Each structure stands twice: as C-alpha cells, then as structure tokens.
Amino acid sequence: MDWIFIVFGKQRWPVADVAAFGGCVGWLSLLVLGWLVLASGCGGDDPVLLGFSGQLTGSHADLGVQGRNGATLAVEAVNARGGVASRPLRLLASDDGDTARGAIDADTTLLKAGAVAIIGHMTSSQTLAALPVVAAAGGVMISPTTATPELSGKKDNFFRVIPSNEAWGVALGRYAARQGLARVCLAGDTDNASYTDSFQTAFEQAFAEAGGELVCHYSFSSSRGADWGALLDQAADSGGQAIVATAAARDVAALAQTMTARNTRLPLLCPTWPYTREILAIGGRSVDGIVFATSYSEENDRPEFREFARRYRERFGWPPSFAAAYAYEAVTVLASALSRTGGEARGLGPALAATGPQTGVISPFALDESGDVARDTFLVTIKDGRFTSVAGE
C-alpha cells in the first residue's frame, strides 16, 4: 500500500499513513464529541447560589409562590446588569411546607447545595424555627415578609425588608377606634403564632388606648381547619362589632364567605398577611370592605413600582402581590451586599448592614444595624373586587 501516495504540498505521504493519521484524528474527535454529548456539560461561569425558602404548596402557597417569582424577577434583573462580581446569580427554591420542620429541612438542603444566603421565610413561624439553624451554619437569612417583632433589634444574621407587624397593629387599632368601633373580637391562626400574637398584642394595646375593648378571642389552626360559624356565634354573643382576623388570605376569604352566607356582615380588619389576590379569587364579593393595615399598596404611583408591576405581569402573567414586591427588594439589597463580598458568604452580614439607603420598589428603605427596616403604614380595603386605599387614611 506504500506505493499509493497523497501529495500534500511538497511532501508525498503514503496513503496508509495518511489514513492512519486521519483515523486517529477522527476517533479522537468522535470521542471528544461523545464526551461532550454524553458527559456532564461544560460549566460556564460559576454562579452565586441564592436559596429561596417559602411555602410553595398548601393553603398559604400564594405568599411563597409570589415571593419566589418576585425573587426570580430580581435575579434576572441583576443578571441582566452583569451579575455580582462578574458572576451570575442562580435562585434555588425549596418548599418549606408551611411547617417548622419543613423550614429547617428546606434551609439545610439549600445551604448544603451551596447557597450563600436564604431568602425567606415568608411567615414568622418558619423563620423563627429555621433561623437558629441557618445562623449556626454561618448563613444569612433575609425575609421579604416575616414581620414578627420577636426578631427586631437583634444582630442575629437575620434581615428583612418588611417592618414588624406591631405598627400595623397600632394603625389598625387606632383606625378601628376612629371608626367608632368599641368592641372587637380577635381571631388568629396559631400556626403562625409569633406573627399572630405580636400583631394582636399591638392592636389590643392601641385599641385599648383609644378606648376600645376586646370582647372575645378566637384562636384556630389553619392546618387543622377553623369553625367560622363558631367564631361568628362567639362574636355575636359577646357583642363584637368587628373581627380582627390574623390569618392567611384563604382563611379570611372563607370567613368572609361564611359571613355572607349567614348574612352577617361584620367589619373585618386584617394585617398584611391576607392582603393577596387570592383573597379576591376565593372570596369574591364577600371580601369587599375588608381593611388591611399594610406597608404595601397596589395604588403605588412610584415609577419603580409601576415598572416592577409591569415587568412582573409580563413575566408571570398575573399581577404581583406584596410578597413578590418585598421579595424583589430583598434580592436587590442582597445582591448589593454580595457585590461587596465578591459573591461570597463570608462577610455578608456586615455587608448587608452597611448597604445603606435603597431606592426600593415599594418605597425607599434602609437596613439598620439589626437588619430591620422602618416603612410607612397604609390602610387598604377591597372595593368592588379591587384593592384600594381607605379614603382619608
């Protein structure tokens, strides 16, 4: 076979040698191709992992899903601007199942996966359960919607972009007094006791200072179900003029529907917790007139908010709730802190405390040295199936 030659340039190559060389190259190429096809893929830039932990399923999933989506939108916005320290952010979401155990397991899983911080939880009980575990692992937690005052004023690796619910309780208590309500019933979900207790205590104190009186106190567990009829009976028996419901949107909607069905309309006063579209979807017209004390309003005219709402609707197909907005702000301020630490978890706590004033989406805010924020309180109601500000408040 050596008498067959291939002329290449000025060199004659025996065709056997050319074929041999080509065979080796071809096989090598095939192996490389096969490896590329079959093996694990190549890695691009090493992303910075953020963990989102919230209830993605269950009766309170509206908070978690909105929060996750808001965080997702913020991550995409940061990546569009080049990421953090030239590294993209990647959001890992984990369902905390709306339970303490679930919260701990979800956060542990996220930290093991390499998350530099936890965005969550969306409810105070899960945050209180999981924070010690996260802090012990050296992690940082920043919550969009955990409003319990039990976490205020502490340097505990915990940050939040929502104020504690005590302000809401005070505002609502004073509002109730201004509305001429003298006797109210308190109904609260013990599954989120830390949130429920602090809000109810603040309301009770402010209402009492304004001359009001608590005539009944109904506690229930959303996971085990509530007997709304019994609540209404208790309120009627005690002469309550209104019900302050500290519960999720689904539960408040059910309460409102029950009142409608019994043709009993008592004013419902709520904190921010049930202030989601789900209350509209489930409650229908029954939820008209509910008053919420919140730091979030859908009638926010800020360009930043309008732009955020537009982008959220375009991205996910439905309007954002306060959970999405707060989650967006939480990721934004976290990204700012990560820029200082080069995308690493080390030094993230002090970096967060030093982020300073933030433009925000809902309103400007700044994390204090304890990781808390102070924000204005609004009173919002539902009118004709839409959220609207309470006139004059």
Place this chain on the structure above:
Amino acid sequence: MRPTPISRILSRSLLVRLVAPGLLLLALMAAAMISMHWRTMERDNTRLAATLAAFVATALDEAFHILETFVGRVAPDGGPVRPEALSDLLAVSPAFRRLLWITADGTVARAVPSGLQGAAFPLDFDNRQDGRLLLSRPLPSPIDGRLVVYLGVRAATGGILAGELDLAGLGERLTQLAPLAGGRIVACDAYGNLIVHPDPRRVAEQTNIGDTPLFAAAKAGKGHLVYQSGGRLWLGTVGVVDQCGWFVLPTVPVSDLVAPALYTVAVLFVFMAGAFVLASAQLRKALRQQVEEPLARFAASLPEGSGGGEGGSGAFAELCVFEGAFEDMARGLVRNERLFRSSFEQAAVGMAHVSPDGQWLLVNERLCQLVGCSRQELLGHSLVEAIVPQDMAAVEARLQESLAGRLETFAREGRCIRPDGVSVQVNLTVSLVRGDMGRPDYFVFVVEDVTERRAAEEALRQSLEDKELLLREVHHRVKNNLQVISSLFFLQAEATDNAEARLVLLESRTRIASMALVHEGLYRTGDFGRIDVADYVSRLAGQLENSLGRSGGVRCKLGLEPIFLSIEKAAPLGLVLNELITNAIKHAYGPGVSGEVQVAVRLAGGVMRVTVGDQGQGLPPGFSIEGTESLGMQLVANLTRQLQGEVRAENAGGALFTLTFPV
C-alpha cells in the same frame, strides 16, 4: 509473554495501517449514523410536539364544545339555572372538575360542586372573538388546591357557563399518549407557568420555566433546541397550542438519541477489535516461529560483543545484534581495506593484481616506478607489454600451469624494459587467487627490482674468485717453500756425518713435510678454509710409509671418515699425527719386523678422536707424554694443548695414543 521486537513492529504496523483507517471509517460512519438518527429524532419529536399540542388544543376545543353545546340548555330562558342541569353536564364532562354558572353581573349563581355560590367570580376572562373565554394562567383550585384552568363560554343572555378544567388529568393523558423513555413532556402557558411536568411537585409549586432556554426558544418561534439542564444535554421540541398560546415541550436526552448509533458503532468496533486481535495473534505466532526464533538463534551464534548490549534498544533486540555484528564486520572490512591499501600502496616492492587473461587490474606506485609507466598507462595495457618477450614465454607458461591448477605459486626472475630503454632485472612472485567457486579470480604479482642486487652478487662472485685464486697461489707457494725447506733439511742430513744431527734433520724434514701437505691439501681442493682430514691423513701416512716404513715392512692401516677441519686445527693435528705415526713406525716393531700402524680419525658430538696404535712392543713402563724428554712427545703435548684437547698414551696390545679435541 513479553512481545518480541519484531512482533511489536508488526502490531504497530497493523495498528497504524489497518486499524487506524478502520477507525477513521468507523468514526465517519458513526458521525453519519448519529447525524441521520439525530435528524430523524428531531423531525419525529417536532411532529410529536405538534401532535401533542394539537391534542391539547383538541382537548380544550372539546371542553369548549361541551360548554357551547350545553350553554343554551342550562338556562334556556334566561331563568335561574337548575343545579341538576349543571350536575348532569358535569357527569358527562370528565375533563371538568367543577362547573359554574356566572350571571351577567359576574356573580356565581350556581356551582357544582358547590362553592363560591353567590360570590362574585373573582377572575376576569379574556374576551375572545368567537365567544370562547379562557383564563390561561393555571391556578390552584379553591376546592383542593390542584392546578386548574377556567374555561368559559358566554350565553346569549350574557351569562357565562364556566368550567374548571383539571390540568392533572390533561397531563396524564399527554404522558400516556407519548411515553418517552428517559424523556419528558412539559406543558406551560404563554408565561412559562407549568401546566404539565413529569414531576407533579413542580406543578404543585406553580413553577415557572420562563427563564429556561427551551421556553425562550418557543417564545422566539423556534421549533427545537439543544440545551443543557441538570448536567445533561437535551433535545427539546416545541408544539404551540392554537388559540391559547400554550406550549407543549417534549424533551429527550441527547444521549438517548445518539446511543443507538453509538451502540451499532460499538458493536462494529468490538468486531473489528476482535478481528485485529485474532489476526495479530496469528501473524505474531507465525512470525515468531518462522522468523524471530531463527533470527534469535542466529543472533545467539554470533561472537560475543556483537550487538548493542542487553537487547539493544529494547525494541529491536535481534536487529541490534545483527547491526552490531554488521558494524563489527564493516569496521573489520574497513580496517582490512585500510591495511591492504597501506600495505599495497606503501610496499617497497611492486604489487599488482592481474586478471587471468593478463590485464592489469590493480597496481601500486612502486610497480609503476619499476616499469616506468603511470598508473593509468599501466592499467590500460596488458602484462605482455611490460615484460621482455623472452621472459614472457616462461612467465606465461607458468601462468597457464597455475590456471590449470598444477601450480599455485611460482617465482621467477625476468626482465622489464622500461619506456626509456632501461632494462630492469626483477624477481616475479606470482600467486593465483581463486573465487568462492574455486574459479581463478586474479593473479597477485609481487615484482621486486633485483638489478642492483644481481650486479652486487656478480661483483662479489668475481671478487671471491679472485681471492680464491690468490689463496691457491699462496698455499701453493707456501707448500713449495716448505718442500724446499724440507729438501734442504734432507740435503743437510745427507751432508752431515753426525748421526744425531742427521736424525734431527730428518725428523724436522718430516715435520715440515707434514705441514706442506696441509697447504697442498688446501689449494688442491680449492676450499681454503678447511681441509679434508681423510685425504690429508692418507697422504701423510703414505708419505711417512714411503719415507720411514716401507723398508721395515710397517704399513699404515687407516680408518678415516670424511671430516673437514680448519687450517688452524689441521696444521697442529698434522704435526701430532706426524709424530705419532713416525714414532709408531720407528719404535713399535723391532728392526726388520713388519707390522701395522692403525690410524683412525672419528668425529662424534663435536669432538674429534684420533687414535694411533700398533701391536708392537708397547710403551715402556711409566711412560708419560708429559714426562718424556722426547721433542716429538713434547710437540705432541704442546700441540694437544694448542688444540685444547687431550692425549692419552696406553698399552693396549701395543702402544695406543688417543687424541681428542673439540672442533
């Protein structure tokens, strides 16, 4: 078993020239198969996505159709809707989980199963041209939280018959329609909110896939995309559900696509590898038995020191041995050639190689000088032209004898006539060199210039001849002079009356005569360095018989051997013999008594033994040669000492004198 070097060469050659091209073809075939299979799968999956999207569209269409069919029947007159009507409709509509009748003002008038009744329907339908209403966003059902979509159709009265479509059931039907082993079917709305996913948990968590590459490709209008997810490569295809903007996205792992082609290639590779191994093993076995082992035996038979040490380079053990041997051989050849050249060219004699037909093949410089021709001139001519014709005939005859095998080497003198006419006497030594088959190859001529030597020899011979002549003349004259002296002594003895003086004179005369005989012997034989002892003794004995013995009847009996003696020893020996024989003749026998005197001369072991004896009266008691006052005996003693010999006198049936001396 460790492969031998030649086996490795074979394996490598097979690998490079057979396997590698085969691998190239296999790689090309694999690439072609993968490409074809890929295109087929891509096309099939695209069709599948379109089919599934059409199925979803059909399912939605059927759901709408059911609503459209019954919307006029549930509230035909615009009156209240009977719950039984909705229940009946729900019973025949397994796709729906709930049916609602919504009044024109948006209030839920009836709901089966019950719920939201009397409440405002919280959702806004997107108005459609054809009267069909759809809320594309999936949301958890208010009944049990399962993901649902609401469909609605508007009645003529303005009311809306709405149904809660069970997306989980839709997903199960999709999966049953197209079970993709290893793959998955995903469906989402126009915003990426999951509707169907193999992992129900992801649907339950209302996961959004709007940030995934496949969704982006679907929104961009692409039909398929290869993307990476979860550390694997996937081929995703896009099916668009008409009228609602949903996407059905079947995805298949790329490894599943290429695996069939790779499997075929792997099988072919295994076959090819097996064939290569089998062929290689058989070839190596044959090579080992028929080539390597014989070569190894031959390599082992080579002298020690051949080759490159322990196995040479490792890869060519036998060849290294051969190479070393060949190198040694080449070095030896070069060395021998150099030796030959130096010896041939620098020889002091002319040397040449001549072909059997007489042509000069190779000549050295000395030969050229001898014959007076240049190398080129000589090589262009034949032998005949260089040697004198008279000598050539003899040389040619000898050459022919050599060619015939009767003579291998001969030497002969001849003459060469140089171009300048000078004749050169040369000594030719010719030997025949035969080839491997014994055939004559060429003659080796060694030509020695002996001109000067011959001239010197001639001069020497002439000088020698002259000297011989001179010596002859000298010895002749000495002999004559001694004879004259002897004659004078004889005359003086005749002239004197003193008997004692006369005796002395006669004794001296015989002595001188014996010396003259020596010289006579020298010039007569022509050998001036030595004398024939037998001839001299016989003449001396004859002379003494004549002068002393014949009258008394004493005769000499001789026992002589052919012995030659130098003149330095012959002269004293002659004098001793003269004394002893004279003494014997005179005194061995009484006056007038005849007898013999035995004279013997022997040479043995470099010692000459001369005996003179008789059977006469013997020696007197107490006789001693040294002790006697006789001049003759004194001469005998002295001359014996001169000869460095010994003389003994004894009685042995008479007197016996024995003289021994080294020669």
